Amino acid sequence: MTDWIDIAPLSDVPQRGARVVKTALGCVAVFRTAKDEVFALDNACPHKAGPLAEGIVHGNSVTCPLHNWVISLETGEAQGVDEGRVATYPAQVESGRILLDRSFLRGRTAA
Amino acid sequence: MRQKLIVIGAGMASGRVLEHLFDAGADFHVTLLNAEPRGNYNRIMLSPVLSGEKTYAEIVTHDAQWYDANSVTCRFGERITAIDLAAKTVTAENGDVLAYDKLIFGTGSNPFMIPLPGHDLEGVIAYRDLEDTQRMMDLGPDNKCVVIGGGLLGLEAAAGMAARGVDVTVVHIMGHLMERQLDEAAGYLLRKALVDKGITVKCSANSKQILGENGKVRALLLDDGTELPCDLLVMAVGIRPNVKLAQEAGLAVGKGIHVDDQMITSDPNVLAVGECVEHGGAIFGLVAPLYDQAKVAAQTLMGQKAKFVQKELSTKLKVTGCDLFSAGDFADGEGREDIVFRDPARGVYRRLVIADNVVRGAVMYGDTADSNWFFGLIRDKTDISDMRDTLIFGPAYQGGSPLDPLAAVAALPRDAEICGCNGICKGQIEDAIAEGASDLGAVRSTTKASGSCGTCTGLVEQVLAVTLGDDFVVPAAASICGCTDMTHEDVRRMIKSQKLTSMPAVWQECGWKTSCGCHVCRPALNFYLLADWPLEYQDDPQSRFINERKHANIQKDGTFSVVPRMWGGITTPDELRAIADAADKYMVPTVKVTGGQRIDLLGVKGEDLPHIWADLNAVGMVSGHAYSKGLRTVKTCVGTDHCRFGTQDSTGLGIKLEKELWGSWTPHKLKLAVSGCPRNCAEATCKDIGVICVDSGYQVSIGGAAGMDVRETELLLQVATEREAIDVIKAVTQLYRENAKYLDRIYKWMGKVGLDWIKERVEIERDALVERFELSQSIYRKDPWADHVQTKADRYRPLANLALEAAE
Structure with missing residues (x-):
């Protein structure tokens, strides 16, 4: 059973951009694609913990600003020859609002 | 016994219900009430009526003869004031109480009017019915009209009026037209076609107020202060199901009137069809599902088992000369792949989105002849693995051997x-x-x-x-990235020669293979576009590396460094105090003097950036662009002010250069220095552009570097006056911006085109180059920090803070 938390209006995140949501255990990056889909991932690249929210968003991927690792927004997997994965969390847009599943807070508490 | 059926609303859906009933010979006595003073006509064909391609008579679906032949009692122009579900009666406007056995709602939808100040002025209309259409047709040639809304309806209205000689401007709030049906590339082609028809298109435009005169519309005011004069203003921004009557009658209503799979509302004797209904959370605006609903409603009325199922939808725009088609879901997604085909010469764009060997969505522009075939593949979820290689070319290319x-x-x-x-x-x-x-x-x-x-x-x-x-071996020239086969040089040539002024334009005309580029090509394109079209192109922060997006240098721990400008390396006690105060206030861990003669505050938190900038702005300090592919610093020595060897005012020239060049974007970083004599204390001969002052004037040299490569500059020109030195430097900077490959510093560019060519261009074209440089600076010579503090400070804060939120 999902328990959605209303985070913010979609328009607060630029298209092909991201903002962070602070939690007790670090930041989660919330991405908005050119197609207005949203994705939530840990804001730390599996390589050297670069802040993914500051990366360039293209298609459904983001490029880490530190060393150009390309991370899939859907799976959190590093693309190409790089290997690694960041945690992803359920996110959705409804009536122009960004919603995150409360379980991501639990998931992070357990982590 | 014959049942009494009352239908509210003579629209396309309810009309289709009646056709099904009569065709099946069902025994109903029908009373049809309609608020519009006419019967059922084909509302979708209003656009061809507007553009003059059809007449109203041609789009009438049911005429008086048809109603007569089917014994329908027509009460057109009559509204209903009340419905009594328990007694099964409706009350008409004139007080007549009519009994029913079954009741159908076909009340359709209402256009949504944005409640802008002035929306109630005379001359502000929607685009919904024949009356609206007539108003638009009555607007004579050479009058001005503004259409708010760049969706299907708005564009049809705009094109129809433009065809009648009206001067039309479309104002659209989103970045590209029809963003719900089209991706950016198709939106770009559509915009191009509409502009060719003489329509002015303004995207990313926010309406602020409708201005009037004597109670009549005069102009639309945008929030950037632009006034668009108009004699008629059409709002076509969307529709809302018309549920008022149903709500008052006590039926279950959400966004629309709730219906089940049999089209029955919360009252078993009342059905609803068309744009007024909500089924499974969805509402409907296109005709195909309305017809499906009508068929199900008719079968339900006749006691047959039927079920309404929502299907894939497709969209076509009814504007002559703009062939576009969109169907299914074309968003990117996990496991989804794009097949993109572009034929720039013909203005054709096709994109298929595929997952698990099934076509999920399609966008086509320019050549939609095969659209039905693609729509069939989507609808039937056809396995396309066997024809994948040639799929994008359409049905004619399936079967047979692949073309070499x-x-x-x-x-x-x-x-x-x-x-x-x-x-x-x-x-x-x-x-x-x-x-x-x-x-x-x-x-x-x-x-x-x-x-x-x-x-x-x-x-x-x-x-x-x-x-x-x-x-002959086809040479593999290095393309920009995997999104294109074209080289940087090819793309720059295209941007200039084809006047490409937006990113979707480049993607289309240069045949990009991805829908929206990648982190390699987007920053390069963003630079090329703003360098070549400073007035036309709008800088895209989302296509910039983080340092240029947040105007600070990202550090390995995700903090930033902040470097305020110190013009020519000169500072004051007040500036130093402000820097010291800021370092204390924001707990800056490291304060360092840079090689460019200024001070670097390292380790500032992203959230603090707008605050520290505001503090520095307060004493007049601005961004030092220490993060940019643009002008960094102009290093100087003290020149004639203090030095016993100085030949010219090198500090003064350095400050003037920095004040004229700052804010300019270049292919790579641009560092300057001015030395007051050949002893060269400012190390001008290892800068991108260096000036050595001599007794007789100024030696301007270019192409130095002190990084991975160490290079000494080569003399470009010697000039007699300070003004000439500044102009030569502006000219060579402009030449570099207009011609070099992104991320080539001047020495690399010089290695490709040769110093002689640069000299010749600067000598011949100096004034024109300076003029173009200044034109671009009229946009970009301003402090991005102050701008972000004022307009974007929110973006630097977390979207939300759930640190205190309980997990349960």
Whole structure:
């Protein structure tokens, strides 16, 4: 059973951009694609913990600003020859609002 | 016994219900009430009526004769004031109480009017019915009209009025037209076609207020202060199901009137169809599902089992000359792949989105002849694995062996045109090859083929390959990235020669293989576009590396460094105090003096950036652009002010240069220095542009570097006055911006084009180059920090803070 938390209006995140949501255990990056889909991932690249929210968003991927690792927004997997994965969390847009599943807070508490 | 059926609303859905009933010979006595003073007409065809391609008479679906033949009691122009579900009666406007056995709601939808100040002025209308259409048709040629809304309806209204000679401007809040149905590339082509029809299109435009005069609309005011004068203003921003009557009657209503799969509302004797209903959380605006609903409603009324199922939808725009088609879901997604086909010369764009060997969505522009075939693949979830390679070319290419591109070129006749820009045919290229041209460069210089826009480069190479056989290997020029086969140089040439002023324009005209580029090509394109079209192109922060997006240098721990400008390396006690205060206030862990004669505050938190900037702005300090591919610093020595060897005021020149050049974007970082004498204390000869002052004037030299490569500058020109030195530097900077590859510093660019060519251009074109530089600076010579503090400070804060939120 999902328990959605209303985070913010979609328009607060630029298209092909991201903002962070602070939690007790670090930041989660919330991405908005050119197609207005949203994705939530840990804001730390599996390589050297670069802040993914500051990366360039293209298609459904983001490029880490530190060393150009390309991370899939859907799976959190590093693309190409790089290997690694960041945690992803359920996110959705409804009536122009960004919603995150409360379980991501639990998931992070357990982590 | 004959049942009494009352239908509220004579629209396309309820009309279709009646057709099904009568065709099946069902025994109903029908009373049809309609608020509009007419019967059922084909509302979708209002656009052709508006543009003059059809008349109202041609779009009437049911005329008086049809209603008569089917014994329908018509009460047109009559509203209903009340419904009593328990008594099963409706009350008409004139007080008549009519009994029913079954009742159908077909109340349709209402246009949504944005509650802008002035929306109730005379001359502000929606685009919904024949009355609205008539108002638009009555607006004579040469009048002005503004349409708010760049969706399907708004664009049809705009095109229809433009066809009647009206001066139309479309104002759309989103970045591209029809964003719900089209991706950016197709939106770009559509915009181009509409502009060709004389329609002005303003995207990313926010309406602020409708201005009036004597109670009548006069103009639309945008929030950037632009006033768009108009005699008529059409709002076409969307529709809302018309549920008022149903709500008052006590039926279950959400966004629309709730219906089940049999189209029955919360009352078993009341059905609803069309745009007024909500089924499974969805509401409906296109005609196909309305017809499906009508069929189900008719079957339900006749006691047959039927079920309404929502299906894939497709959209076509009814504007002559704009062929576009969109269907299914074309968003990117996990496991989804794109097949993109672009034919820039014909203005054709096709994109298929595929997952698990099934086509999930399609967007087509320019050539939609095969749209039904693609729609069928989506609807039927056809497995396309066998035809994947040729799928994008449509049904005509399925089956048979795949085409070899070289064979196709070999089959071209000698008079087939290869280079459209220069009118060069295959035969002329073959002749040039026979006379000794054996590579692309030679063919280009002897025939001019592929020398202008460059799109036929691949084709010319194929002619070379076919003609020379194994002697010719198609060279693999390094493309920008995996999104394109074109090189930086090719793309720059296209941007200039084809006047491409937006990113979707480049993606389309240069045949990009991805829908929206990647982190490699987007920053390069963003630079090329703003360098070549400073007024037309709007800088895209999302296509910039983080440092240029947040105007600070990202550090390895995700914090930033902040470097305020110190003009020519000169500072004051007040500035130093402000820097010291800021360092204390924001707990800056490291304060460092840089090589560019200024002070770096390292380790500032992203959230603090707007605050520290505001503090520095308060004493007049601005961004030092220490993070940019643009002008960094102008390093100076103290020159004649203090130095006993100084020949000129090197500090003063450095400050003037920095004040004129700051804010400019260049292909890579641009560092300058001015030394007051040949002792060169400012180290000007290892900068991108260096000035050495001598007794007789100023030696301007370029192409130095002190990084991975260490280079000494080479003399460009010696000039007599300070003003000339500044102009030469502006001119060479502009030449560099207009011609170099992104991420080439001046020395690399100089290595490709040669110092002699740069000298010649600067000497011949100096004034024009300076003028273009200044034009661009009129946009970019301003402090991004102050701008972000005022307009974007929110973006630097977390979107939300759930640190205190309990997990349960």
